Amino acid sequence: MESDNLRGAAGGRPGGTAAAMPADRLSMRTKRLLWVWGFLAIPVLFYTVIRFYPTFQAFYLSMTNWDLVRPAKFVGFANYVKLFKDPQFWKVFRNTFTYLIIGTPLSLLIAFTVAFFLDRVRFMHNFIRALYFLPYLTTAAAMAWVWRWFYQPPPIGVINDVLALIGIPQQPFIRSTDQALFSIMVTAIWAGLGFQVIIFMAGLRAIPTTFYEAARIDGLGEWAILRKITLPLLKPTTVFLVVFSSIAFLRIFDQVYNMTTNDPGGPLGSTKPLVLMIYQTAFGSYAMGYAAAQTVVLFTILLIVSLLQLWILREKK
Amino acid sequence: MRKSVLLAGLVAGFSTFAFNAAQAVEIEYWQYVFDTRVKAMDQLIADFQTKNPDITVKQVTFPYADYQTRVIAANMAGNGPDVMQLFYGWLDKFVAGGILQPLPTDAFPHEKIEKDFFPIVSAMKRDDNYYGLPTAVRSLAVFYNKKLFTEAGLDPNKPPQTLDEFVAAAEKIAKHDAAGNVTVAGSTLDMTGQDHQWWREVLIRQFGGEPYTDNDTKVAYNSEAGVQALKFYTSLQTEKKVGAVGFMDEGQAAFRAGKAGMTIDGTFRLGAFSTIKDFEWGVTELPANKDGLRSNYASYFANGIGAKTTGEELEASKKFLTYLTSPEAMAIWLKVVGELPALRSAALTDANLKDPIYGPFLKGLDYAHTTMFKDELGQRQNAIDMVNRVLLEGQSPEDSLKQAAEAEQEMIDAAKP
The missing domain is CATH 3.40.190.10 (Periplasmic binding protein-like II)
Structure with a gap:
């Protein structure tokens, strides 16, 4: 049926008799492949031009001293040498990995817990689920500003007001070099939570109930069911979320930038992630070559982390 | 016949259009x-x-x-x-x-x-x-809140003219809660606003120094004057407690909300402050030092x-x-x-x-x-970090200043073509 349609469409092209002659000699399979690739060519071309070409261009740029106004000069690995000697880079590197190493497991743990229990709640289930999902729909910039005001010192910060009410000393939050990064991380976790909960719940629903019934008949406890059935069967979902949220944390920008606009990545660079450093190098100092080198480093980190996670969490056969 | 008239009209219309287009640059x-x-x-x-x-x-x-x-x-x-x-x-x-x-x-x-x-x-x-x-x-100039001046027993028509008067007025206006938090600032402290310009081009000169030499390509503030200027600025929070960095998020926000007696800001803020309804405000020159020396950043x-x-x-x-x-x-x-x-x-x-x-x-x-910035954002950030190191990390003003001077010199040298 499908192939009939395809042949009909191909043969029905106006003035296509001459061209259709050799095409008629092609097998059905080849013809179908031609069609598929014909359509795929558009996105492939699109991606080549706007994704792959700039990516390779960035590798080249990272070896130049291009500053946007003067012609680029090839400088070899000078940008990389400069980068690895820069204490600011190592600080930013540490910040980025703090976001990743604490942010990802913490957000997944919370998301799984919420999904696990929400899955059993029948009362206003959809409404509660919507509430969890709502932050994910909100613009990161707007959200960051609301949180920025929450974190303010007295007399206007809501969180500090609450702390004062219950007799806990006031905290500087985003005005402190120790607390600022975690204060921002909390908002990022909160913002991404809804998405992770939804995905986890879809994963939970996909596990056949017969498995649970069989386990209960065999007399397995809740904890054992969780460990032996739920978690192993949830693995594809978990792998997806680990990779997805790791990339998100490695690329964190909106929250940090909007919560610290006047002193971006501050105080004293304590919240600055790699992406913000790239942005500042490129569009603040206009050191495009140096920024490209940082981009290549970020690309490499993303690649290694993602491959590593896929390898660790791979299906063991 | 009618057609040809229409055509002629059209042609004429197009040509006048083209003629006009050629005329207007x-x-x-x-x-x-x-x-x-x-x-x-x-x-x-x-x-x-x-x-x-x-x-x-x-x-x-x-x-x-x-x-x-x-x-x-x-x-x-x-x-x-x-x-x-x-x-x-x-x-x-x-x-x-x-x-x-x-x-x-x-x-x-x-x-x-x-x-x-x-x-x-x-x-x-x-x-x-x-x-x-x-x-x-x-x-730049000092914006001051006349209502807070009156409440603190100051004459709203005689704003401070010297640094000493500025500090004295700020101390009178500032209010704190039981835990020592600022609830009304005498003066805002906001390096991310205009304070870094005030420190660089005004305070350093008023304490007898110079921010840069050689057409602003050599950092010259790592001197006794620079230290005094930085100490004066940070002491507004640490000793005199007339304000706190980050109070109400931004200096201009604190002033707008009527929670700050004075703030240093530029002409570009006039538009935003002109909509303030809750209190009257005035403007006065940046305070002079003891010898009457004034400076400004334009x-x-x-x-x-x-x-x-x-x-x-x-x-x-x-x-x-x-x-x-x-x-x-x-x-x-x-x-x-x-x-x-x-x-x-x-x-x-x-x-x-x-x-x-x-x-x-x-x-x-x-x-x-007028500071001849070589890397405006970088040099601004450097001054912000210098004050933060003193206020947040407890570094001594001398060390922080030295570090800032070295970092800024490096930045200026790197920006040379």
């Missing part, structure tokens, strides 16, 4: 998006076009964050603006990139520029060429002509730039944007000097300095 003017600036420019263009019916000016705007990139990219593509606005601090980069052409001396003779404009226009001069001229300039956006503009577009651009730097254009800009005229004759009128709001800013222009 269109030039492009670029600036960044800022509501009042765009509105003022619309007015200026309309006025200019009625005076020069053979020239059309098309205004093109971009968000501030993209502006420089757009100008540079358009220049590379060969379709940049004919006349453009640029911050004085971008000049080195724009000249190096071949984006601007020197102002033609027939329309803008040097003697006239140097005689008529405030001396800070020298920041637009490189190798005996001027590359742009401002319509308006901005300087900055401006200038208008320059694109390097690739030639022929009749160049003639039209010259006319437009002449109009933009005329007293009448400056009067419109002052009214709409609130920025001060860049021509002495247009700025220092009796009416302006007596104006309780423009007066203090204008007086400041006479003794103002």
